[in-house]
Amino acid sequence: MQRDESELFRLLVQGVRDCGIFMLDPGGHVVSWNAGAERINGYAAEEIIGRHFSTFYPPEDVRSGKPDWELRVAKAEGALEDEGWRVRKDGTRFWSNVIITALYDDTGELRGFGKVTRDMTERRRAEQQLTDRRRLLAHLVEAQERERQRIAWDVHDDTIQAMVAVDMRLQLLARRLPEEHRGTVEHLDGAVRSAISRLRNLVFRVRPPGIERQGLRDALAGYLADTAMAGEIRSTLERVPGDDAAITIFRICQEALTNVRKHARASSVAVELSTVDRGFLVRVADDGVGLPDLDQGSSHFGLIEMRERAEVAGGWCTVTAVPEGGTVVEFWLPDVRP
Amino acid sequence: MILRVLIADDDPLIRDVLRDVLDDEPDMEVVAVASDAREAVELAERHAPAVIVLDVRMPRGGGAHAAKEILRRAPDARILAFSAYTDAGAVDEMRRAGVTDYVAKGVRNTELVAAVRRLGRL
Numbered sequence: 001m002q003r004d005e006s007e008l009f010r011l012l013v014q015g016v017r018d019c020g021i022f023m024l025d026p027g028g029h030v031v032s033w034n035a036g037a038e039r040i041n042g043y044a045a046e047e048i049i050g051r052h053f054s055t056f057y058p059p060e061d062v063r064s065g066k067p068d069w070e071l072r073v074a075k076a077e078g079a080l081e082d083e084g085w086r087v088r089k090d091g092t093r094f095w096s097n098v099i100i101t102a103l104y105d106d107t108g109e110l111r112g113f114g115k116v117t118r119d120m121t122e123r124r125r126a127e128q129q130l131t132d133r134r135r136l137l138a139h140l141v142e143a144q145e146r147e148r149q150r151i152a153w154d155v156h157d158d159t160i161q162a163m164v165a166v167d168m169r170l171q172l173l174a175r176r177l178p179e180e181h182r183g184t185v186e187h188l189d190g191a192v193r194s195a196i197s198r199l200r201n202l203v204f205r206v207r208p209p210g211i212e213r214q215g216l217r218d219a220l221a222g223y224l225a226d227t228a229m230a231g232e233i234r235s236t237l238e239r240v241p242g243d244d245a246a247i248t249i250f251r252i253c254q255e256a257l258t259n260v261r262k263h264a265r266a267s268s269v270a271v272e273l274s275t276v277d278r279g280f281l282v283r284v285a286d287d288g289v290g291l292p293d294l295d296q297g298s299s300h301f302g303l304i305e306m307r308e309r310a311e312v313a314g315g316w317c318t319v320t321a322v323p324e325g326g327t328v329v330e331f332w333l334p335d336v337r338p
Numbered sequence: 339m340i341l342r343v344l345i346a347d348d349d350p351l352i353r354d355v356l357r358d359v360l361d362d363e364p365d366m367e368v369v370a371v372a373s374d375a376r377e378a379v380e381l382a383e384r385h386a387p388a389v390i391v392l393d394v395r396m397p398r399g400g401g402a403h404a405a406k407e408i409l410r411r412a413p414d415a416r417i418l419a420f421s422a423y424t425d426a427g428a429v430d431e432m433r434r435a436g437v438t439d440y441v442a443k444g445v446r447n448t449e450l451v452a453a454v455r456r457l458g459r460l
Contacts, residue, residue: 156422157395160422160444161349161351161422162351164352165349165351165352165354165355166351167444168352168355168359168447169358171446172355172358172359172447175362193444
């Protein structure tokens with residue numbers, strides 16, 4: 001009788017299609033798989049059994065050590081619930097709710113983990129389409145842009161002007177000084193000039209991109225041309241992004257292109273925009289030397305800013321090194337319009 | 339012959355240093371300094387300078403308007419636009435207003451002085 005029950009239970013778990021229910025060994029390798037997991041994750045049992053469960057996580061989470069951290073918490077506290085992006089076999093992402101439960105036997109030894117995964121992509125999309133949320137997001141993006149514009153004006157019209165005057169004064173002073181003191185003032189003058197040039201770059205980065213005048217694609221092309229980098233913008237977008245999505249796409253691309261220009265020593269860069277999962281997928285790929293600190297999940301190179309922007313908009317952003325050289329910044333934003 | 343120059347800029351720091359830089363040249367004399375567009379027109383009419391160093395963004399009318407007004411009253415005056423704005427739109431507007439040359443703020447003093455001298459000789 002008891003055997004029948006456990007057989008039925010096994011059939012139940014195997015047959016459930018709404019959630020992925022599977023087990024991990026204590027080290028995090030998949031040891032069982034059900035129909036729901038196959039449907040949600042895209043792997044057949046024989047493809048995934050034996051592989052480490054970090055396969056399901058996006059590269060940025062793997063880099064930050066999230067999979068192992070989740071097992072540690074589940075082990076210490078008995079269970080852990082998380083919502084976040086996971087990656088299917090075909091590389092596409094879904095928003096998932098995950099419960100990891102630590103399984104101990106009668107002697108108190110950890111036997112492994114039970115994992116229940118649900119695909120919440122549709123519910124998340126429905127939430128994002130709520131008018132209040134959309135309005136709040138649009139307002140946030142607009143307020144940020146206004147703030148940037150004010151900073152650009154202030155720096156351009158006030159700070160830089162004052163420093164230009166100081167620079168002119170220093171040049172005048174250097175002319176009048178005896179030879180032995182001239183070097184000091186000229187050195188100072190050089191420092192002021194390089195600060196002016198950095199401030200001009202700042203103004204260039206924070207000023208409004210003029211998407212409403214020329215469209216997203218041309219605004220990006222214009223920015224690329226201004227940075228004097230070789231590259232191209234390809235777009236197969238089926239729908240033009242709304243104002244706030246367009247500005248978010250522009251700002252993330254701008255950050256990515258700034259990184260390429262400053263650190264990657266790339267000879268060319270390609271920006272590709274396409275429509276994926278009712279949203280905008282953007283890929284910025286260069287052929288440079290890669291970003292040195294990528295693996296430390298560092299706060300350098302505006303990586304954090306790019307991620308923040310994408311995540312606030314309900315999407316994701318990931319930066320990966322390409323084995324044959326170069327870096328790819330890839331991000332996706334949902335199209336929250338009905 | 340001494341080159342008579344008028345300076346017009348709303349930024350006091352720039353005004354003062356411009357005057358000192360140009361006055362430092364033995365062949366130049368700053369004859370007047372204006373702090374807005376209207377004053378620039380008045381002083382240009384009163385002093386008839388050979389060269390006017392004119393800021394682009396200025397209160398009370400702006401640089402382009404001032405340039406047109408000055409040239410209407412003194413067609414022989416040579417105007418050098420001296421601006422922090424180097425975008426094509428700003429440069430174009432000043433060219434159309436009749437300025438002879440356009441120099442970006444931040445150039446070396448020697449370049450600026452050379453530009454003023456060149457205009458004075460035209």
